[in-house]
Amino acid sequence: MSAAQRPSGARPSPTALADAALLDASRERAARRRAQRREPATVGVSLTSMIDVVFLLLVYFMVATRFRTGEEVYRMDLPERAGAAAAVDPFELDEEPLRIRVSSTGRLRPAYRIRIDGPYPQPDTFAELRTWLRSVRIGGAAGGLFPADHPVVVDPADDATWQLAVAAFDAAAAAGYERIDFADGGGP
Amino acid sequence: MIDVTFLLIVFFVLVSQIVEREHVEMRLPELSDPATVPLAEEGRVVLNVLPGEGGDAAGLRLAGETFAASEAGRDALAERLAGMLRRDPGLDVQLRADRATRYRAVAPVLDAVRRAGTLAGVKLPPRLNLVVVPGEEVAP
Numbered sequence: 001m002s003a004a005q006r007p008s009g010a011r012p013s014p015t016a017l018a019d020a021a022l023l024d025a026s027r028e029r030a031a032r033r034r035a036q037r038r039e040p041a042t043v044g045v046s047l048t049s050m051i052d053v054v055f056l057l058l059v060y061f062m063v064a065t066r067f068r069t070g071e072e073v074y075r076m077d078l079p080e081r082a083g084a085a086a087a088v089d090p091f092e093l094d095e096e097p098l099r100i101r102v103s104s105t106g107r108l109r110p111a112y113r114i115r116i117d118g119p120y121p122q123p124d125t126f127a128e129l130r131t132w133l134r135s136v137r138i139g140g141a142a143g144g145l146f147p148a149d150h151p152v153v154v155d156p157a158d159d160a161t162w163q164l165a166v167a168a169f170d171a172a173a174a175a176g177y178e179r180i181d182f183a184d185g186g187g188p
Numbered sequence: 189m190i191d192v193t194f195l196l197i198v199f200f201v202l203v204s205q206i207v208e209r210e211h212v213e214m215r216l217p218e219l220s221d222p223a224t225v226p227l228a229e230e231g232r233v234v235l236n237v238l239p240g241e242g243g244d245a246a247g248l249r250l251a252g253e254t255f256a257a258s259e260a261g262r263d264a265l266a267e268r269l270a271g272m273l274r275r276d277p278g279l280d281v282q283l284r285a286d287r288a289t290r291y292r293a294v295a296p297v298l299d300a301v302r303r304a305g306t307l308a309g310v311k312l313p314p315r316l317n318l319v320v321v322p323g324e325e326v327a328p
Contacts, residue, residue, distance in 0.1 A: 051189070051190065051193070054190075054193050054197075055193065057197075058193065058196055058197055058200070061197070061200055061201075061204075062200060156291040157291065158290065158291060158292035158295075159243075159290050159291070159292065160290065160291045161243065161287060161288050161289065161290060161291070162217060162285045162286065162287055162288070162289045162290070162291060162294050163217040163218070163287035163288070164291075165291050165294070166217040166219065166287075166318055166320055167217065167219060169318065170219050170222050170223055170224075170320070173223040174221070174222070174223035182295065182298055183295075184299070
């Protein structure tokens with residue numbers, strides 16, 4: 001009911017009409033606001049996109065987990081020695097083993113030192129060691145001092161890192177030797 | 189459907205935890221063009237030399253069980269490994285040691301593995317494999 005309508009028949013003045021119109025407009029706006037507040041707010045985010053993101057994360061972690069176990073993929077096989085009792089050193093029975101000593105220098109370059117027991121040229125790097133070992137193996141490039149089953153002993157110094165010990169082992173294994181062992185001993 | 193999703197997430201989190209227990213976090217030696225073969229998944233046991241301060245071993249872990257890096261610990265390790273070898277003489281022992289560990293800390297472990305073979309009474313020494321990662325050349 002408009003404020004301008006009155007039960008009496010009297011005609012309202014122009015100012016009263018304008019006031020009434022303003023009042024009507026404000027009342028209508030208030031009513032609209034109330035109506036809006038009474039309605040519950042709609043959920044703007046759709047659930048389907050959230051599930052897609054979750055699946056993406058899931059797939060990412062699946063792939064990431066596989067990568068981690070795949071990294072350490074290689075092993076180096078210590079060849080099986082023809083069953084010796086612990087007391088008897090098998091190397092003493094047949095031949096003098098080729099002894100490769102590795103040690104850490106304290107410095108950055110060179111970080112390691114390789115010494116081969118015997119009148120042989122001393123290599124500076126593991127690559128040189130591998131090349132030389134391959135060349136003196138019977139069936140290798142030149143010479144032919146040692147057969148492939150000649151015993152090779154890797155003798156790292158006590159303070160040599162495991163990396164150097166394994167690198168020396170690898171040099172001998174890559175050169176084609178089949179009987180490679182670490183030296184017995186090394187203090188507790 | 190969301191429940192299934194969360195179940196899958198929990199499953200993969202747990203699986204990665206089990207993997208961590210067997211493979212201790214460490215930096216394996218890195219070799220360029222190594223003479224290696226891929227790791228076997230079956231019929232093997234993983235022996236971790238836990239990296240400690242100054243290149244020493246902080247302990248040894250064999251198949252989820254931890255031993256001290258001492259004489260007594262290594263004896264216990266040899267006993268445990270001997271038990272495993274009795275059950276499976278062709279068992280693969282995979283040795284994982286950090287690249288910075290000094291050889292003096294790893295050599296007794298190699299001895300303990302050999303002793304385990306003697307204790308178990310197997311004819312051949314246990315198959316010991318050294319786990320490495322392929323990578324860059326060691327700088328001289």
